[in-house]
Structures are given as structure tokens and as C-alpha cells.
Amino acid sequence: MTLTLVKAWTGAQQRLKAAFIDSPAIDARLLLEAATGATRADILTDPYRELTDNEINTLEEFLARREKRVPVARILGRKGFWKLLLNLSEHVLIPRPETEVIVDMILKRSQPGDAFQLADLGTGSGAILLSVLSERPAARGIGTDISEDALAVARDNSANLGLSHQTAFLRTSWGSGLHDGTFDIVASNPPYIRTDVIETLDPEVKHHDPILALDGGKSGLEAYIELAPEIFRLLKPGGMAYLEIGFDQSQDVEKLMKDAGFDDVTTYLDLSNLPRVVTGQKPNKLPEA
Numbered sequence: 001m002t003l004t005l006v007k008a009w010t011g012a013q014q015r016l017k018a019a020f021i022d023s024p025a026i027d028a029r030l031l032l033e034a035a036t037g038a039t040r041a042d043i044l045t046d047p048y049r050e051l052t053d054n055e056i057n058t059l060e061e062f063l064a065r066r067e068k069r070v071p072v073a074r075i076l077g078r079k080g081f082w083k084l085l086l087n088l089s090e091h092v093l094i095p096r097p098e099t100e101v102i103v104d105m106i107l108k109r110s111q112p113g114d115a116f117q118l119a120d121l122g123t124g125s126g127a128i129l130l131s132v133l134s135e136r137p138a139a140r141g142i143g144t145d146i147s148e149d150a151l152a153v154a155r156d157n158s159a160n161l162g163l164s165h166q167t168a169f170l171r172t173s174w175g176s177g178l179h180d181g182t183f184d185i186v187a188s189n190p191p192y193i194r195t196d197v198i199e200t201l202d203p204e205v206k207h208h209d210p211i212l213a214l215d216g217g218k219s220g221l222e223a224y225i226e227l228a229p230e231i232f233r234l235l236k237p238g239g240m241a242y243l244e245i246g247f248d249q250s251q252d253v254e255k256l257m258k259d260a261g262f263d264d265v266t267t268y269l270d271l272s273n274l275p276r277v278v279t280g281q282k283p284n285k286l287p288e289a
Contacts, residue, residue, distance in 0.1 A: 035062055087157055091152075101244075122174065124145065253278045254267060263282075
């Protein structure tokens with residue numbers, strides 16, 4: 001029996017829908033494209049193209065894994081973020097669309113020729129750092145992470161994107177070892193889920209994202225308690241901080257930022273109108289001791 005692109009896509013959608021996958025049509029298309037090398041346009045303009053036996057077997061393997069709630073990004077080993085395609089491993093968080101809010105804000109507040117210094121603390125795959133630097137060729141940045149395995153992924157992504165000359169990576173906890181007053185911008189997407197909530201997360205998250213990138217401790221705020229004064233230390237006078245937060249953490253993180261000395265502390269919403277990013281500016285002139 002022959003299997004065409006359109007039949008394969010329809011069948012894959014039905015299987016994923018039956019498995020209660022949230023976005024069966026999109027996931028089916030992505031897996032079909034990866035299994036066959038077809039593009040979205042091919043599926044529409046050449047729907048009766050027949051799959052080879054190898055393509056059928058690969059698609060079957062992909063679908064079986066997705067039915068077991070393995071995320072598409074884990075199956076394919078890559079994920080689109082901003083305008084980039086990033087390689088992944090089990091050691092890094094799958095980049096989320098909501099994190100693009102930080103990238104968007106930094107780019108809107110800078111010019112294409114600006115030569116600023118950026119630190120991305122807990123960089124993971126390098127998503128924030130590399131997305132910004134890809135559009136700011138005069139800028140330079142450093143990504144830190146406590147996981148050497150995560151840094152290997154970030155370095156690989158940086159090299160693949162031709163950004164190695166703009167980037168450096170350091171294994172450390174947040175900004176430990178970095179000099180005071182070095183950076184114009186510091187960004188971070190730290191772990192912010194309360195420990196007791198992790199067990200309630202979707203299987204795609206709790207079984208396939210590294211716990212190190214999820215667990216924000218009993219309060220969900222442990223990382224921010226460390227980060228607020230640390231980011232303040234790292235920033236130049238007038239420098240900007242960008243912190244991703246959970247939907248219910250705006251008030252707590254804003255207080256931590258203000259207590260650390262930041263001015264103009266503000267929370268911004270994501271595209272779902274949920275609190276997502278807290279920003280603050282280091283004063284140009286610090287109060288005298």
C-alpha cells in the first residue's frame with residue numbers, strides 16, 4: 001500500500017488527536033516534514049507524492065514517541081526561537097515563545113549598530129543571547145550556566161549561527177566570577193516553578209525538561225533572591241536588567257529588584273497578557289554610603 005504526503009499528514013493528525021496531543025495538526029506536519037524532507041509548501045502543492053519505506057518508518061518512529069508525550073523539539077533535536085533554529089539536548093530547556101518578549105524588548109530599546117555588552121545568566125541553549133546578537137552585530141555577550149552540558153549546546157549553536165566572534169561562555173553560578181560594572185544589559189530566564197507544582201506539569205515538561213531549569217525552590221523565588229543583587233553588581237550605571245518571571249511573581253520580583261537598588265522597576269506582559277518580564281535600571285549615580 002502506498003502512502004502519500006496528504007494521507008500521511010491526515011493519518012498522523014488522527015493518531016495524535018486520539019492521543020490527546022494539544023496541537024495535532026501542527027505536530028503532525030512538523031514530524032512529517034522532518035521524516036520526509038518535505039516542506040509545508042510541498043505538502044500543499046505535491047500532496048500525492050509517495051513516501052519511501054524509510055520515510056514511512058521514520059515517521060512511524062516519530063509518531064510513536066510523540067504519542068508517549070515526548071515533545072516535538074526533543075524528537076527533532078531542534079527548536080525555532082525568534083528567527084533562529086537552535087539545536088537542543090536533554091540538558092537544556094526547550095525555549096518558549098514567551099521568552100521572546102525579552103529579546104523583543106532589548107532589540108526595541110537598541111539600534112542595529114549599538115555596541116553593547118550583554119550577559120545572559122543561565123543561558124541554556126543560548127536562546128536569548130544568540131537571538132539578540134544575531135541582530136546586533138556590533139554587540140558582544142557572555143552566556144553563563146552551571147551545566148557544562150548546557151554550555152556545550154550553547155557553544156554549538158553560537159558556532160552554527162556564525163556568532164562565535166561575538167560570544168563567550170562560562171561555567172559558573174549566575175554571574176559569579178564576572179567583574180562588577182561590566183555589562184550594559186543583563187538578562188535571565190531562571191527556574192521559577194515552585195517545587196510542589198512540578199509534579200502537576202504536563203508530561204512534556206516534567207519528564208523532558210531538565211529539573212535544574214524548572215525548579216525555583218519552595219517559594220519559586222530562590223533564583224531571584226540571588227539574581228537581583230548579582231545583576232545590580234554586574235551592570236554599568238544606567239544598565240538594564242530583564243528577568244523572566246512566572247505569571248504570579250510580578251509583585252515579589254519587583255520588590256526584590258527595588259530592594260537591590262534598581263530604579264524604574266516595571267513588569268511587562270507577554271502575548272497572552274500574562275506578567276512575563278520584570279525590568280529595572282541601575283541608577284546612573286549611586287547614593288553615597
